[in-house]
Structures are given as C-alpha cells and as structure tokens.
Amino acid sequence: MTEATEQLFSYGTLQLPAVQVATFGRTLDGNADSLPGYRLAQLAIQDPAVVATSGKTHHPIVTPSDVPGDAVEGAVFAITPAELAHADAYEVDDYRRDRVVLASGLHAWAYVDARHAPAGTTKD
Template sequence: MPRSAPRPGPSRSGRPDGLSAEPEALFVYGTLQFPDVLKALIGRVPGLEPAALAGWRAAALPGRIYPGLVSAAGTVHGVLLSGLTLAEWRILDAFEGPEYDRRPVLLLDGRSAWVYVYSLEAEVGDDDWSSAAFVARHLPAYVERCADWRTRRGRC
C-alpha cells in the first residue's frame, strides 16, 4: 500500500542508499510485478523477466490488497526488475514503507537480487496472495492510487 513519506533512518544494507555503485536487480512478487503499477510509480517499465525464490511465500495480508513476503517452505514466483536507477530505488523504498525491509536474496537460478520482505510476520495468516484475484478485482484502482501517491510525493 502506498505511503506518503520516505522511510527515515539508515539504509537497509549499510551501504549508501542500500545499493552498490552498480545497478542491481529487484525480485518482485506482488503489485510491483505489474507494468501499469511500475509506470504509475517510476514512469516506465524496467527490464522484466520471470524469476522464483525458494523458502518464501507471498502471503495475503488481512484487510489489504497487496501481499507480504514471509519465510515459508515453498517457492514464490514473480519477476526480476533490472536497470533501476538510484532515483527509482528511492521511490520504491519510499513506496514500500516501514512495513518492508529490502534484503539480498539468492534466486532459484543462482542470481542475486534484492527483495522487499514483510517485517510484521506476526500479522500474517495462512492464505497466499493471488495475483489473478488482484488483477480481476483491484488493478485499475490500485494503479490510480499509485499515480496519486507519486503525484503527492513529487517528481524526482
């Protein structure tokens, strides 16, 4: 869910802005895997390719239309975003807000990536998030909410 302010405090990886000097990939498993959501947030669709992550699941969050990644037996499927600029990373970090921590992970195919992990695991139930249900019920309105959030936040 969009937030109105960037997350305060130090970077999540201990490096400036939490990233190295080289562009890095981001594994996304929820709303950020949809091109229309990315366009609304960062103004473009970066490189996308299918990817999977073992040992995690995209959990449905009570009362929310977006998921949270939590540790679990199994595999979560999503996409790998590549070619993000530092400004785009900052936008996505602010969008994810304090409920998510950006962490490095190793994907099933051996590539390294960052991923946003849900930090309030105690709030998560047993149901998995459904991307098909999200598209069928929420995607157009969610894209509008993302665009409104981006407008309120201001352009980089």
Template sequence: MQKLFAYGTLQDKDVQEDLFGRILQGTPETLIGYELNEIQIEEEFGIVHYPIIMETENSDDTIDGIVYEVTVNELRQADLYEGKHYKRVEVQLQSNQKAWAYSAAI
C-alpha cells in the same frame, strides 16, 4: 544497476510508469525458501490486502515473480512506495542471482 525481484504490484505496468517513469523489462524468476502471505494495510478508503513474502528456509516453498534491473534511485523510489509495512531484503533466486525483494517489516 540493481536487481529487484517483484512478486506483487511492482509488476504492474501502470505502477511502474507512475513510480519509475518507464515500463521495466524483466525476466521470469523463482524465489526459493519463501512463501507468499497477505498483509492488511489501512488505506484512505479502507483495509486493503497486499501480498508479502515470508522466509521459511524450506526449499519446497517457492514464489514466482519477475526480476528487473533498476537504478539505485529507482530502488529508493520503490522503498518509498512500499512504505513502513515492508523492508527491503537481499534474496537468492533459483538462478543463483542475488536480488532485492520486499518482505514483512516485522
């Protein structure tokens, strides 16, 4: 199993059901050294604002989210869902666990 830190739409039960075919069970967690920003993505119905994490390397910057255990296949599904504006990066959480998270693809 892989660990996935979610801070945005991947926490939504409807998104999880559509994407993974199940509701994920997660644990609250904190990401340190990142700040939450917004990205604008053009969708078929207009510009939509989505959250995105940016590394700051400042330990005072934190983001609350949930860490889930997912399969490798589910992680690939999440990659497709996040699309070209996000990249999967390995992050260290407050609990010293390592997990995957989606950051800006720039």
C-alpha cells in the same frame, strides 16, 4: 539515464505496469524467476496513496518458510539506484528490503515481511 545496476525481485504490485509508471516513470522489462525459502501471504494496506496507485487494498507479502520446496514466483527487474529509492518510498513500513538469492542464482533486492527477523539473525 543512469545505469540500471540494481536487481529488484517483485512478486506483487511492482509487476503491474500502472504501478511501474507511477513509481519509476516507465514500464520495466523483467525476467521470470522465483524466491526459494519463502511463502506468500496477504497484507492489508492502510496507506491510501499506495491503494490508489495499485488499485488494491491487499498486497502480497513474503515471509520465510521452513517447508522444503516453498518458493514464490515473480520477476526480476534491472533498475537504477534512484529507482530503487522510489521503490522504497512506494512500499509501506510492513515491508523491509532484503538482499536475497533467487532460484536462478541472481542476487537481488526483495521486499519481505518486516515483522520477521532478517536472514542470518537469531532471536535471543
């Protein structure tokens, strides 16, 4: 197996063993962590394949927050680059994969609300 060189933070369905097996072909071992500066919302999922895999019509989604102390709890998983591509294929277009810094200081990928500008950008 290729080395697990990527870190993926999950706060939602990618933590579910059935979703992990369907997406990665295995269950993942993760560590609890949190994503500071974000808040949790719910997203209605329109893709029937994603609903079938997760068993849920609404998935959590994170958006940036200006409220001090806001953070989203979840888990961080070490995965391979190929598994990261599988995670990209699982997520619907409402999500965008961004590089984030977790409360632990670990740099990881996280799927965030694609309707918000990426971190470090401003609207003109």
